[in-house]
Amino acid sequence: MTEPVIDARGLRRDFTVRTRIGRFRRGVRVVNAVAGVDLTVERGELIGYIGPNGAGKSTTMKMLTGVLTPSGGQLTVCGLRPVPQRVKLAAQIGVVFGQRSSLWWDLPLRDSFALQRHLYRTPSAEHDTRLRRCRDLLDLDGFLDTPVRQLSLGQRMRGELTAALLHGPAVLFLDEPTIGLDVVSKRAVRGFLADLAAAGDTTIVLTTHDLADIERLCRRLVVIDHGRVVHDGDIAALHARYGARRQVVVDLAAPLADPPTVAGATLATVGEDGLRLVFRLETPSAGALITALAQRAEIRDVSVVEPDIDDVVARMYEADRPPAQ
Numbered sequence: 001m002t003e004p005v006i007d008a009r010g011l012r013r014d015f016t017v018r019t020r021i022g023r024f025r026r027g028v029r030v031v032n033a034v035a036g037v038d039l040t041v042e043r044g045e046l047i048g049y050i051g052p053n054g055a056g057k058s059t060t061m062k063m064l065t066g067v068l069t070p071s072g073g074q075l076t077v078c079g080l081r082p083v084p085q086r087v088k089l090a091a092q093i094g095v096v097f098g099q100r101s102s103l104w105w106d107l108p109l110r111d112s113f114a115l116q117r118h119l120y121r122t123p124s125a126e127h128d129t130r131l132r133r134c135r136d137l138l139d140l141d142g143f144l145d146t147p148v149r150q151l152s153l154g155q156r157m158r159g160e161l162t163a164a165l166l167h168g169p170a171v172l173f174l175d176e177p178t179i180g181l182d183v184v185s186k187r188a189v190r191g192f193l194a195d196l197a198a199a200g201d202t203t204i205v206l207t208t209h210d211l212a213d214i215e216r217l218c219r220r221l222v223v224i225d226h227g228r229v230v231h232d233g234d235i236a237a238l239h240a241r242y243g244a245r246r247q248v249v250v251d252l253a254a255p256l257a258d259p260p261t262v263a264g265a266t267l268a269t270v271g272e273d274g275l276r277l278v279f280r281l282e283t284p285s286a287g288a289l290i291t292a293l294a295q296r297a298e299i300r301d302v303s304v305v306e307p308d309i310d311d312v313v314a315r316m317y318e319a320d321r322p323p324a325q
C-alpha cells in the first residue's frame, strides 16, 4: 500500500492567551485550538474540512502547510515533516488562503505566472501545459494582462488557483476559495476543482462554509469542533447521524383547513394566507406527503429544501455537548 499523502496522529496546537483578571491582575489562558486530530488522506482524495467558527480549521491548515509548529502529535505531508522540511514541502503543495495572495499586486497576471515559474524552477513545457489548461478552464484570457490590483475578487481567485497549480503540486490546500465570489466565478472555480479532483492526481483539502461547495465537491467530510474530529464520512452519513431534516415547501391553490397527517412528515409552518405549507421530513422521500396532499387540495408548486450544513454542524455541536446542569 502506498503511504497516505497526509498522515496526522494526535495533532495538537495550543495557544497561550493573556487575559485580564479584575482591574490589575493579568493571567494566561491556554486555548486548545487543535486538540488531538487524527487524519489520513490518500492520494487523489478531495476532503471537505468543515466546522463552526473557531473550530480549529485554519490552525490545522497552517500546521499542514508548515506555517505553524504543532504543540504535539505526529504529522507528515507527502512524507515530509511540514515545518522542518518546509522548503521541500513548498514544491509539493499549492496553497490558496483567501486572505493572503501569492500574486504580485502591481503586475499583470501573466507576469506573476512567469515569476512563479522561475521561483519554482518549473520546466517550461510543463508550465505551459498547465497554464494553457487553467486559461481554458478558468477562462483567464480576458484579464491576463490586467494588473492584479485591478482584478475583481472572482478574477483574482481564478488567478490564485492557477498560481497555486503551475508547479504541479501533489496537494492543494484551499481555505474558503469561493467566499464572496460572483456567481460566474463560483461556478468556474467549482467546475475546475471538480475536474481536478476527477483527474485523480491531486489531493485536495478544502475548508468552506458554503453548502453548495460541499455538495458539489466533497465525497468525504471531516468535521472538526472544539479542535477535535467529530465526524469523518460522507454527507449522507452526516445527515443521517445528526438528523438534519429536509423541508418540503408546498404552495396550494386554496387554503386547506385540515392538512393530512402523514407518517415521516411534520407540518412546521403555515403561511399567513394559508397557501404555503412547510413540512419537515423525517424520511428520505417526499412522495407519500405529496400524494396525500394532492388528494385533498390543488397543488401549485412544490420544492424540497436541503438542510444547511451549518444546521447540521449546529446539531452535531448540540449532540456532543454535555446536558446543562
Ligand SMILES: Nc1ncnc2c1ncn2[C@@H]1O[C@H](COP(=O)(O)OP(=O)(O)OP(=O)(O)O)[C@@H](O)[C@H]1O
Residues within 6 Å of the ligand: 015, 016, 017, 031, 032, 033, 051, 052, 053, 054, 055, 056, 057, 058, 059, 060
Ligand atoms: N494566534 C492565535 N492566538 C491565540 N488564539 C488563537 C490564534 N489562532 C487561533 N486561535 C484560537 O484558536 C481557536 C481555533 O481558531 P481557528 O482560526 O483555527 O478556527 P477556524 O475553525 O478556522 O475558524 P473560522 O471558521 O472562524 O475561520 C479559536 O478559539 C481561536 O480564537
